[in-house]
Amino acid sequence: MQSQKKFAKAAKVCKTCKNTAVQVWQRRFAVAQSNPFTPTFGIVPPIMAGREELVEELSCAFANGLGDPNLCTILAGARGTGKTAFLSFIADEASSQGWIAAKTTAAEGMLEDILQQATWNAQSFLDNMGGRKLKGLTVGQLVGFEWENERPVAGNWRTQMNRLLEQLDEYDIGLLITVDEVKVSVDEMKQLARIYQHFVTEGRKVALLMAGLPHNVSQLLRDDDISFLRRSRKHHLGRIPDFEIREALRLTLQEGEKSMGPESLDEAVAAIDGFPYMMQLVGYCAWSEGGAEEELAPDAVRRGIARARKEMIDGVLEYTYLELSQGDKRFLGAMLQDEGESSLAVIAERMGVRSNYASQYKKRLLEQGIIGERVRGYLRFDMPVFREYLAERLQEEDELA
Ligand SMILES: Nc1ncnc2c1ncn2[C@@H]1O[C@H](COP(=O)(O)OP(=O)(O)OP(=O)(O)O)[C@@H](O)[C@H]1O
Ligand SMILES: [Mg+2]
Known part of the structure; x- marks a missing residue:
């Protein structure tokens, strides 16, 4: 038997903009007394743990519209920290506030994908609205409008998007573009960033939410061709409090x-x-x-x-381990001797290097979400089971050497 239940954090009102649309927390979930957990990559779980502040910030941004700095946000997080799930969650939130979302992954062909999705979603969105401006209305409240505009065909990507954005603007609909697994090596990723900047300066109601592994995000932000992205809001999806x-x-x-x-x-x-x-x-x-x-x-x-x-080892840790450099392994190996937190000075001493040299590894590993620093200068493993797994792997490597 299926039953529908409400999420416990229903109807939360945002402290800054008093936006009751943060009701996205009010997710409905069909339960057939079957296992409600979702240990599959990319699935929005029935109950999201933590991340509330970030959801509030982005919800307010959709309500505030043009000019809100959170409308261009980039998230970095290790594997399995919930980047993809978060993008989907926010896309739903945007929809509940009269925006449409085009969700894509950074790869060649992504621009066409965005255009097709935006057009398709605009059509279904407008098919459901009564020809009225959308402000203050949710999709479910709108019925019976015939959308006659097909996808604009002439012109380059920017021109076609501009036409679509103009049509959306007539109904006060914003467009959220989400890009998962960002990579600077994808040329269309950079094109998107450059053109998005034009959309913003032209006053379009657009938002860009990106997510990726920490080193991919850092590389993207270091690229001089798209230095504009450095001014986007950056968040680290890290450990969630117990x-x-x-x-x-x-x-x-x-x-x-x-x-x-x-x-x-x-x-x-x-x-x-x-x-x-x-x-x-x-x-x-x-x-x-x-x-x-x-x-x-x-x-x-x-x-x-x-x-x-x-x-956890099969799904996340093995891949994480494979990406470690020899220096990373020496740094982490030096932490194994402590039961709890390790001091940076002691790690450097064990590695036989100066503290500022060890700091470079610390920075990389912090960025990757493998270690965390709650108190300055003191580090701990930040991925469950990684300490035990690392100890085994390093011992295997020693035995083979
Ligand atoms: N806030 C959360 N609370 C509880 N579970 C979550 C949360 N966010 C994501 N999850 C769950 O964690 C798992 C991993 O999520 P997701 O696939 O979004 O991670 P990811 O960061 O995109 O990983 P990858 O880098 O490998 O793509 C999924 O099972 C998802 O349902
Ligand atoms: Mg993902």
Whole structure:
């Protein structure tokens, strides 16, 4: 039996712009008492943990429109931190505020993709509206309008987009372009950035939200041809605080009419270690180990955590490890000797280098989301299970050497 449930953070009002449209938190989720967790890449989970401030900022930006600096935002985050899911979530939020979204991934052909998606979505959006201006109305409230404008065919990409944007403007509809997996090596990515700048100076109602792995984002921002992007809002999608993970885990279980005892919740939260993909893995595996019981037994949760750790290695850690340089490995290897946080000065000493040399590795690894620095000069592993996995891999490499 399917039932519809509301997300607990419904109808949140934004502190800055009082925009009740932040009701995007009010996601509906169909539950068939089936596993509600989503350990699959790119899927918006039924309950988003954390990220609330960022959602608020972007929601306000759609309400404020032209001139809001958040309308051009770039997100950097390690694998599995929720970049793709966040882009989709925000695209839904934009739609609920009378914007249409064109979602693409950085690759050749992306400009055509944006044009086609924008045209298609504009048509379906306008098909559903009563010929009125959209402001203050949501898609569901609009019916019966015939959209006669087909995709403009003549002219280059910019001209065609401009025509489309003009048509949208007549109905006060904005266009959000989301680009996932940004890469400076994709020429069309740079073209998009250059043309987007023209859209902005021409006063078009447009927004550009980009996401990518930290080193790809840094490279993009270093490119002199598109230095304009350096003025975009930059955010790091990092670790989510334990209390937010705990609440999201509890609520997701509740969506599926299950629960965990407080001690099991503590164990699960510790294993998740603030990492979104791991939250989905732990939840999913614990659920499937739990059988028919409403409260998942502590043993089932432990078995679930063990399975999740293994899948975390296969899905994220192996690839992350392969991207490490020898210097990165030496730096991380030097951290293994400490149980908790490691001081940068001590790491440098163990590596036999000066602190400012070790700092270069620190910067890279921080950027990649592999380590975190809560207190200045003190570092810790920021990806669940990575410490144990690294220790094993480094030992294997030593044995082979
Ligand atoms: N805020 C969140 N709270 C809970 N789970 C989340 C959150 N964001 C994403 N997830 C879940 O985490 C997993 C990874 O998300 P996603 O695919 O968006 O990551 P990503 O950063 O795009 O990874 P990649 O760099 O490999 O593309 C998915 O299972 C998704 O459902
Ligand atoms: Mg992704």
